[in-house]
Amino acid sequence: MYPILNLWWRSLSMTGLGIVSFLLVFIFVAQKKATQQGVQFRLLLRYIPLIVMWGYLLGTWSRYLRSDFIVFPIDPKQRLLYLSPYEYHFHFTWLLIGISFWRYKFLQTQRRETHLRRWTILFESLCIASIPLGIFFLFGDHFIGKPVDTGWYLSAIDPFSKVAAYDKVMPLWLYLAAWSSVLYVLISLANQRKKNVYRAFPGLILYWSMIGVLLLRQIYPRHLVTKILWHTVDVKQYICLVVILTIARQRRLIQTSSSLQQQSDETDLLTTR
Numbered sequence: 001m002y003p004i005l006n007l008w009w010r011s012l013s014m015t016g017l018g019i020v021s022f023l024l025v026f027i028f029v030a031q032k033k034a035t036q037q038g039v040q041f042r043l044l045l046r047y048i049p050l051i052v053m054w055g056y057l058l059g060t061w062s063r064y065l066r067s068d069f070i071v072f073p074i075d076p077k078q079r080l081l082y083l084s085p086y087e088y089h090f091h092f093t094w095l096l097i098g099i100s101f102w103r104y105k106f107l108q109t110q111r112r113e114t115h116l117r118r119w120t121i122l123f124e125s126l127c128i129a130s131i132p133l134g135i136f137f138l139f140g141d142h143f144i145g146k147p148v149d150t151g152w153y154l155s156a157i158d159p160f161s162k163v164a165a166y167d168k169v170m171p172l173w174l175y176l177a178a179w180s181s182v183l184y185v186l187i188s189l190a191n192q193r194k195k196n197v198y199r200a201f202p203g204l205i206l207y208w209s210m211i212g213v214l215l216l217r218q219i220y221p222r223h224l225v226t227k228i229l230w231h232t233v234d235v236k237q238y239i240c241l242v243v244i245l246t247i248a249r250q251r252r253l254i255q256t257s258s259s260l261q262q263q264s265d266e267t268d269l270l271t272t273r
Contacts, residue, residue: 002014002139002156002157002158002161003015003139003140003141003158003161003162004158005017013140014136014137014139014140014141015136015137015140015141015142015143017136018132018133018134018135018136018137018140019133021129021132021133021136022129022130022132022133023129025125025128025129025131025132026125026126026128026129029124029125029128029129030121030122030125033120033121033124033125034121037117037120037121038117039117039118039121116197116198116200116254117197119197119200119201119204119250120197120199120200122200122204123187123200123203123204123207124184124200126180126204126207127180127181127183127184127203127207128180128184130176130177130180130207131177131180131181132177133173133176133177134173134174134175134176134177134178134180135173135174135177137172137173137176138154138171138172138173138174138177141161141162141163143172143173143218143220144162144163144166144169144218144219145169145170145171145172145217145218145219146169146170146217146218146219147166147167147168147169147170148168148169148170149168151170152170152171152174153168153169153170153171154168154169154170154171155167155168155169166219169219170217172214172217172218173214175210175214176210176211176214179207179210180207183203183206183207187199187200187203198251198255201247201248201250201251204247205244205247205248208240208243208244208247209240209244211240212236212237212240212241212244215236215237215240216231216232216233216237222234222235223235224238
């Protein structure tokens with residue numbers, strides 16, 4: 001819609017500003033929530049640089065593998081292109097693989113009894129950080145919704161925007177910002193009535209369900225396509241489903257572990273008596 005913000009002698013990408021704002025807000029909120037809940041903040045961010053590095057390199061590798069059939073760059077100039085941010089696009093698949101690796105390595109190093117608090121911090125930080133992300137992506141050109149004739153829509157402010165080719169498109173990322181806000185408010189209100197750390201899991205499931213639905217309405221090259229009813233799903237929806245199932249499994253494991261620990265404590269108490 002308005003993909004480039006010109007400030008003095010610099011041109012800033014709205015997509016890039018969205019990613020930076022997401023990371024800054026996520027870190028700020030996570031730090032504040034971690035302090036409130038007595039969780040060491042540095043442990044929450046231990047593997048984030050690794051996610052960014054591998055997501056970047058694997059995204060570049062898959063891009064040149066698809067476009068130029070280069071499995072491994074031999075020429076020095078090609079290697080420089082792998083490190084260059086010029087026309088770079090983070091791929092949804094590699095980002096989620098990196099995040100999954102971070103979750104595994106991070107939880108592997110932590111005591112199980114602290115996992116619930118960390119999941120709560122993750123959920124609350126994700127919801128709040130998604131609000132500026134959705135707003136900036138709304139103006140950007142890298143994630144465009146499908147054309148529409150009725151309802152809410154966006155039109156290009158900048159005539160050089162890619163949105164101009166479609167006239168009216170769905171404001172996908174406005175829905176993301178609104179949905180994240182609603183989820184955070186609802187669970188915050190529910191926690192004021194009765195504190196329940198397990199609410200982070202259904203909240204995350206609803207968040208990723210919304211991501212999967214929004215991606216159905218986005219314009220992008222699709223891979224491993226399947227037709228379900230009147231919708232065309234691809235690898236991004238499959239990954240969203242895997243994330244949702246992983247979150248549900250994690251909740252079950254933690255709940256089962258807590259129940260077994262409680263039974264063990266009760267047995268020890270009876271034995272002592």
